[in-house]
Amino acid sequence: MVGSPVTLLADAGKRPVARRGVLSRKWSGILEPYLYVSPAIILIVAVMLMPLVLGLSYAFRDIRILNPFSGGFIGLAHFQTLMQDSAFFQALLNTAWWTFGSLLFQFSLGLILALLLNRHFVGRRLVQALVFLPWAVPTFLSGLNWAWLFNPVVGPLPHWFTALGIMDSPFNILSDPDLAMWGPIVANIWFGIPFFAITLLAALQSIPSDLYEAAAIDGATTRQQFFSITLPFLAPTIAITLMLRTIWIANFADLIVVMTNGGPADSTQIVASYIFTQAFRRLDFGYASAIAAVLLVLLLAYALSVIALRRAMSHSS
Amino acid sequence: MASIEIANARKSYGAVHVLHGIDLAIADGEFIVLVGPSGCGKSTLLRMIAGLEDITSGDIRIGDDIVNDLQPRDRDIAMVFQSYALYPHMTVAQNMSYALTLRKTAKERIAESLAGVSEILGLNALLDRRPKALSGGQRQRVAMGRAIVRKPRAFLFDEPLSNLDARLREQMRTEIRKLHRRLNATSVYVTHDQIEAMTMADRIVAMHDGIIQQVGTPIEIYDHPANIFVASFIGSPAMNFLHGTCIKTDTTSAIRFADGHILPVAPRPGLYAGQEITLGARPEHVAIAAPETPGALPARVDLIEPMGLSTLIHVTLAGHELKIFTMDRPAFAIDSTIHIAFDIDKTHIFDRNSELRLPPVIKAPEETTKETSGANGT
Numbered sequence: 001m002v003g004s005p006v007t008l009l010a011d012a013g014k015r016p017v018a019r020r021g022v023l024s025r026k027w028s029g030i031l032e033p034y035l036y037v038s039p040a041i042i043l044i045v046a047v048m049l050m051p052l053v054l055g056l057s058y059a060f061r062d063i064r065i066l067n068p069f070s071g072g073f074i075g076l077a078h079f080q081t082l083m084q085d086s087a088f089f090q091a092l093l094n095t096a097w098w099t100f101g102s103l104l105f106q107f108s109l110g111l112i113l114a115l116l117l118n119r120h121f122v123g124r125r126l127v128q129a130l131v132f133l134p135w136a137v138p139t140f141l142s143g144l145n146w147a148w149l150f151n152p153v154v155g156p157l158p159h160w161f162t163a164l165g166i167m168d169s170p171f172n173i174l175s176d177p178d179l180a181m182w183g184p185i186v187a188n189i190w191f192g193i194p195f196f197a198i199t200l201l202a203a204l205q206s207i208p209s210d211l212y213e214a215a216a217i218d219g220a221t222t223r224q225q226f227f228s229i230t231l232p233f234l235a236p237t238i239a240i241t242l243m244l245r246t247i248w249i250a251n252f253a254d255l256i257v258v259m260t261n262g263g264p265a266d267s268t269q270i271v272a273s274y275i276f277t278q279a280f281r282r283l284d285f286g287y288a289s290a291i292a293a294v295l296l297v298l299l300l301a302y303a304l305s306v307i308a309l310r311r312a313m314s315h316s317s
Numbered sequence: 318m319a320s321i322e323i324a325n326a327r328k329s330y331g332a333v334h335v336l337h338g339i340d341l342a343i344a345d346g347e348f349i350v351l352v353g354p355s356g357c358g359k360s361t362l363l364r365m366i367a368g369l370e371d372i373t374s375g376d377i378r379i380g381d382d383i384v385n386d387l388q389p390r391d392r393d394i395a396m397v398f399q400s401y402a403l404y405p406h407m408t409v410a411q412n413m414s415y416a417l418t419l420r421k422t423a424k425e426r427i428a429e430s431l432a433g434v435s436e437i438l439g440l441n442a443l444l445d446r447r448p449k450a451l452s453g454g455q456r457q458r459v460a461m462g463r464a465i466v467r468k469p470r471a472f473l474f475d476e477p478l479s480n481l482d483a484r485l486r487e488q489m490r491t492e493i494r495k496l497h498r499r500l501n502a503t504s505v506y507v508t509h510d511q512i513e514a515m516t517m518a519d520r521i522v523a524m525h526d527g528i529i530q531q532v533g534t535p536i537e538i539y540d541h542p543a544n545i546f547v548a549s550f551i552g553s554p555a556m557n558f559l560h561g562t563c564i565k566t567d568t569t570s571a572i573r574f575a576d577g578h579i580l581p582v583a584p585r586p587g588l589y590a591g592q593e594i595t596l597g598a599r600p601e602h603v604a605i606a607a608p609e610t611p612g613a614l615p616a617r618v619d620l621i622e623p624m625g626l627s628t629l630i631h632v633t634l635a636g637h638e639l640k641i642f643t644m645d646r647p648a649f650a651i652d653s654t655i656h657i658a659f660d661i662d663k664t665h666i667f668d669r670n671s672e673l674r675l676p677p678v679i680k681a682p683e684e685t686t687k688e689t690s691g692a693n694g695t
């Protein structure tokens with residue numbers, strides 16, 4: 001019935017056997033896989049590698065936006081200046097304070113919150129959703145809000161501290177060089193707890209409950225169960241989140257720029273905000289790039305040492 | 318080691334009643350198997366003994382202590398879980414010695430116990446491995462070792478073999494049994510597998526819907542099931558059931574099936590004419606008979622299952638599907654008609670309404686005691 005047209009069509013679909021030469025077939029065999037991955041490679045080179053190389057190259061050039069005669073290659077001059085720059089070293093110190101001060105509280109409070117949320121209670125789902133809220137607020141809004149909260153004219157916090165006897169009289173800690181760093185740190189703790197709470201909660205929920213039952217029967221108290229089951233199970237998550245957050249917080253200048261702008265008297269200047277100041281306030285892109293390069297090396301060294309430590313730990317135990 | 322006594326123990330989750338008043342006395346050193354279909358409450362009962370579930374009402378006593386309000390760690394019992402629940406970040410040795418470490422047992426004592434137990438279970442070569450690097454059977458052994466090392470007052474097993482393949486399960490069954498003989502430890506073993514129950518138990522506790530149906534030795538339960546549930550649950554291939562009506566003269570009783578066939582049954586008290594009854598016959602108590610045999614009934618062959626040692630013949634009789642167990646190797650054609658005869662002395666009669674077995678008139682005196690002790694479970 002339909003025999004002949006079908007045969008014709010089938011014949012029409014066939015192409016003549018390829019007559020390409022052996023050499024071109026060999027080349028296409030080699031190139032073919034690269035062709036398939038090329039979109040990803042091109043994307044990575046265009047948006048990651050090129051800017052990185054370009055940025056690093058700025059560190060060795062004199063690039064000031066407002067100086068039309070700048071742009072020349074100056075070798076290691078920026079790095080020599082950096083070694084004499086006391087503001088930079090102060091910023092480095094502040095970065096450590098800012099990073100580990102925030103991280104310690106974010107982690108420990110986040111862990112406590114995760115443990116609390118892992119218990120069964122009425123309205124648990126709702127509370128879990130609410131806990132995530134600070135993470136969803138734009139950081140510059142959080143920063144402004146916290147700045148206002150610390151302001152004795154509009155905010156309640158200084159008055160509460162005075163009432164509790166922590167302060168003699170209401171004043172703005174953001175304008176006290178000794179205390180100013182605690183402002184952004186408190187805001188950062190509030191902002192960062194949900195991240196730890198949610199990731200640790202997910203890890204907690206993946207621990208099989210019969211392990212706790214086995215431990216209870218083996219004679220472990222709640223505290224012993226925490227140390228011999230919960231912590232070992234959380235360890236990989238803790239390691240990876242601590243490392244990620246350390247790098248993020250070290251680079252995270254939003255709250256500081258919004259709340260104190262590095263002041264008073266550079267007392268809250270961290271390396272990231274110092275780079276921001278150098279690049280966009282003083283428009284010295286060359287010097288800013290040199291600082292960024294140093295920060296990059298420091299963070300890389302940190303990440304590598306954490307990974308090495310973790311590898312050593314998992315091998316030894 | 319200690320005895321366990323459960324008195325009128327109940328468990329409810331809100332309005333859902335899981336256990337309805339459990340009474341059970343487990344002697345010191347006894348191996349008790351709780352058996353029943355899933356959802357019958359056997360695991361809940363075990364977890365209540367372990368202290369992992371609260372007791373809604375009633376008492377559980379281990380040794381001389383009422384343990385209702387004691388934490389699991391204060392009950393001095395050991396449990397083997399279905400999932401084994403080995404600590405994945407600890408080695409085999411750490412897993413087994415964890416309980417002793419928590420009790421601050423001296424290191425030499427721990428090493429001593431560990432060496433002894435790993436010798437018994439053949440775990441010597443595996444002590445430094447993590448559970449991840451063990452096979453299912455090895456993990457099972459470690460879970461056992463973790464329980465044994467502590468020398469607890471009682472062992473609780475929650476379907477410990479159900480994650481193993483058939484051959485390994487058979488092997489572990491014998492090993493657990495031998496181990497029990499060696500340690501003489503009070504053990505409560507939960508399973509849904511009636512073969513495990515039959516082969517391992519000193520006494521079987523058959524449970525259904527949160528109620529103990531029958532307590533007895535495996536043979537008591539097999540030969541004198543208290544009701545239709547126990548009769549159908551214990552035994553593989555399962556017992557055949559034929560529904561019919563009782564007809565009765567002064568001296569004889571018989572069951573009449575829906576298709577009019579009549580089968581005489583042994584007289585027993587409580588049987589009255591017109592009663593709806595169920596005849597229960599184990600496959601090995603139904604035989605292929607010559608057509609002229611008195612009491613032989615015609616049946617249609619549906620399927621023949623050769624099992625090597627024996628053969629299982631599926632037939633249809635009076636609208637009921639029946640299985641016949643034979644050591645012969647018959648060559649019947651499918652759909653052909655054969656005649657079958659029941660071993661009347663070994664068949665059971667159940668009341669259709671109460672589902673209880675109607676025990677026959679006592680003939681042999683040695684049957685008396687077993688009969689009464691076995692059938693009182695409900």
